[in-house]
Amino acid sequence: MPVSNLTEHTGYWLRMVSNAVSQDFARKVAVEGVTVAEWSFMRALFDGDGTAPTALADQMGMTRGAISKLADRLVSKGLVSRAEAGGRGQILSLTPTGRAQVPALAAMADANEAEYFGLLTGEDREALGRILQSLVERRGLTQAPVD
Numbered sequence: 001m002p003v004s005n006l007t008e009h010t011g012y013w014l015r016m017v018s019n020a021v022s023q024d025f026a027r028k029v030a031v032e033g034v035t036v037a038e039w040s041f042m043r044a045l046f047d048g049d050g051t052a053p054t055a056l057a058d059q060m061g062m063t064r065g066a067i068s069k070l071a072d073r074l075v076s077k078g079l080v081s082r083a084e085a086g087g088r089g090q091i092l093s094l095t096p097t098g099r100a101q102v103p104a105l106a107a108m109a110d111a112n113e114a115e116y117f118g119l120l121t122g123e124d125r126e127a128l129g130r131i132l133q134s135l136v137e138r139r140g141l142t143q144a145p146v147d
Helices: 010-030 036-046 053-060 064-076 096-117 122-139
Strands: 080-084 090-094
Touching: 010 036, 010 096, 036 053, 036 064, 036 080, 036 090, 036 096, 053 064, 053 080, 053 090, 064 080
Parallel strands: none
Antiparallel strands: 080 090
């Protein structure tokens, strides 16, 4: 029985690019004192005035336990605050420091994106995005890629 080469698999090439993009971005945000998961969490909070942990877990496709651990880390860093929601649980919000940090982190994400995918033509970049989004939808993938 013939054995296929690794490089014959699309997944091999996806993983090579994904690892490089993710690892470079992780190194860049680490300089700002956060992980990629923490950045994703902060970005998810950025557009609202406060979010319940369960809603954030649903939004990010993560467990409540994972959200709780991320919230604990970000609270200890002074980037997220917790408030009681009138006996109905907690509300998570960015602190002023956290809110001020999100645009800088977003600019880093944009620059990392451009560094890798700016090498493609606009048409190729759009096609790649459509193909990957189609695979995500068809496979029913919902977990945010934070690691």
